[in-house]
Amino acid sequence: MPSKDILYSIGRTSVGQLIKAVDAEKGISYTCPACSQVLILRKGTRKRPHFAHKTLSPNCTPETALHYVFKILLFSKIQKHFDQQLPLEMQWDCPACGGVHTGNLLKKAVKVVLEHNLGTCQPDIALLNEFNCTVAVIEVVVTHAPEQTALDYYKNNHIAVVSYKLKSDEDFNRLDAPILKPDSVDVCKNPKCSKCENYMSKKHLLIIDGNCWKCQAPMKVAALYEGNFSLSDIQLATQYGVLMKLHYSRTLGMKYVANTCRKCGAFIGDHYLFTDYVAVDSYNRQELDAGYYCHHCSSNSEDEDSEDFE
Ligand SMILES: [Zn+2]
Ligand SMILES: [Zn+2]
Ligand SMILES: [Zn+2]
Numbered sequence: 001m002p003s004k005d006i007l008y009s010i011g012r013t014s015v016g017q018l019i020k021a022v023d024a025e026k027g028i029s030y031t032c033p034a035c036s037q038v039l040i041l042r043k044g045t046r047k048r049p050h051f052a053h054k055t056l057s058p059n060c061t062p063e064t065a066l067h068y069v070f071k072i073l074l075f076s077k078i079q080k081h082f083d084q085q086l087p088l089e090m091q092w093d094c095p096a097c098g099g100v101h102t103g104n105l106l107k108k109a110v111k112v113v114l115e116h117n118l119g120t121c122q123p124d125i126a127l128l129n130e131f132n133c134t135v136a137v138i139e140v141v142v143t144h145a146p147e148q149t150a151l152d153y154y155k156n157n158h159i160a161v162v163s164y165k166l167k168s169d170e171d172f173n174r175l176d177a178p179i180l181k182p183d184s185v186d187v188c189k190n191p192k193c194s195k196c197e198n199y200m201s202k203k204h205l206l207i208i209d210g211n212c213w214k215c216q217a218p219m220k221v222a223a224l225y226e227g228n229f230s231l232s233d234i235q236l237a238t239q240y241g242v243l244m245k246l247h248y249s250r251t252l253g254m255k256y257v258a259n260t261c262r263k264c265g266a267f268i269g270d271h272y273l274f275t276d277y278v279a280v281d282s283y284n285r286q287e288l289d290a291g292y293y294c295h296h297c298s299s300n301s302e303d304e305d306s307e308d309f310e
């Protein structure tokens, strides 16, 4: 079923170059990059400029053309970066840690191959290292997601999977951006928790310029969005002028570390730390990088970054 959102917006010139319909001219002949049939240019007012097959081309669909052309354009872009020895930066949302990562797609690779035959599967684009091992693949998805056998193969062979999920020929514009933003990348750059093996999340320590709730003296207050203060958090907060002291909570029946006023010695309990300081927008604050935190088992770590796309 042809989709209304996908137009044939890229054609091939008589010398074999791909051209956007916006840049094409009437009176010149173009062919379809997917099926090689003759295309005619349509520049009307109702739709954005596009091509149409001159005669019916039953084996060609906008989906196959979109898939094919996107793959070729991305491949050429990567090839160009290798030729010029430039990194190719990308950015992705990470489901493993909930953060956003950036990195060089070509970091571990020296070569790019189109439709590389890996036996059990044939990724759209493969990135190979100097030993001819596939280190990453790029899958361009329009209608067909990669087979489970392919995904298993990638996983078992430690091959990173970068996916583009295309909905419209307007997705071609995504390749013009200076930083690539694929729809998914199955690489987390954060360290794994040494206790439970899950990926950790970046942790931020807030330093708030507040006032003591009791004596109103100016008071630097440290807070975390989640988790408890680790020893290194306390050391970091201390460097920024926060006084943290051990207090005993009768309600909780335990000792805990709390922000303490230098002038009157009053301290801020966990509940009020959020409502009276973190949630008060009028207090100036800064956010410090404080290592990593594990959502799964609540442990802290100051491990080093993984280096996949560093
Ligand atoms: Zn065609
Ligand atoms: Zn991550
Ligand atoms: Zn005070």
Ligand SMILES: [Zn+2]
Pocket (backbone or CB within 6 Å): 193, 194, 195, 196, 197, 198, 294, 295, 296, 297, 298, 299
């Ligand atoms: Zn953990």
